[in-house]
Amino acid sequence: MDRLAEWPAHTAAVLPFIVVVWLGMWSGRRRILEDPAAHRVLLRCVAAGGLAVAFLGGLPYALVAAGAIHVDTATLEATAYLHSASGMSGGPGYVALFGLLALRFPKGRQLSSVEAVAALGRRSLSGYLLQSVAWTALFVPFTLDLGGSTYTAFAAAVAVWIVSVLAAGALEARGQRGPAEWLLRRLTYGR
Incomplete structure (x- = not known):
């Protein structure tokens, strides 16, 4: 009921x-x-x-x-x-x-930061999972519990986002999918 x-x-x-x-x-x-x-x-x-x-x-x-x-x-x-x-x-x-x-930013003249953000968009599942794990590690009371101060929480959130953008940019530079996207395709389509 x-x-x-x-x-x-x-x-x-x-x-x-x-x-x-x-x-x-x-x-x-x-x-x-x-x-x-x-x-x-x-x-x-x-x-x-x-x-x-x-x-x-x-x-x-x-x-x-x-x-x-x-x-x-x-x-x-x-x-x-x-x-x-x-x-x-x-x-x-x-x-x-x-x-x-x-x-x-016209095509061919995009800034590397714009490309990195676009790379994160192409790896959005991996980015989401990375950020979710980071939020848990940083903000949950039984882990680091950084959510007590708005400024600390904001700084940590920005830092996590920047790390996810940099990681996606590095994967893009190597021509690799995000790990979650790779796993999803592997589970869906096989080898």
Whole structure:
């Protein structure tokens, strides 16, 4: 009976994630990021809309967390749910923003840092897994527990991201897939 009560809320919480994954597949099939100049209007709309929804949806929870406003438990739970659900739109918003930023670097004249970020995108599963392990090692209370200070947590997060970009760039330079992508292809297609 407990699971029956949890099911609608869980489905509602997972639905935005499913939509974001579908949007990624849809845009990949239409090669939107491969030719951002041809999709400039769409990318602008997604960047502005996605980032606005993520910001506005996370703002109430941020104000509560900062102590700027005080609410009861039910309202706190509602703001946390809104923060989580609206935050999913930030992913497509940032992807679209990066697609627009790529227009600033013409083909053949890309900076090595832009290429490294693109390499991480091509190895996104490996990057995700690397960052997940790093977050666990750095922030969980029974490991290094660096999450106590916002500044320390921010610095650690930036450092982990930079390491993942550098690792992806090194794999790109050697023409290798990410380890997770290699394993996934191996398990899916065999030798």
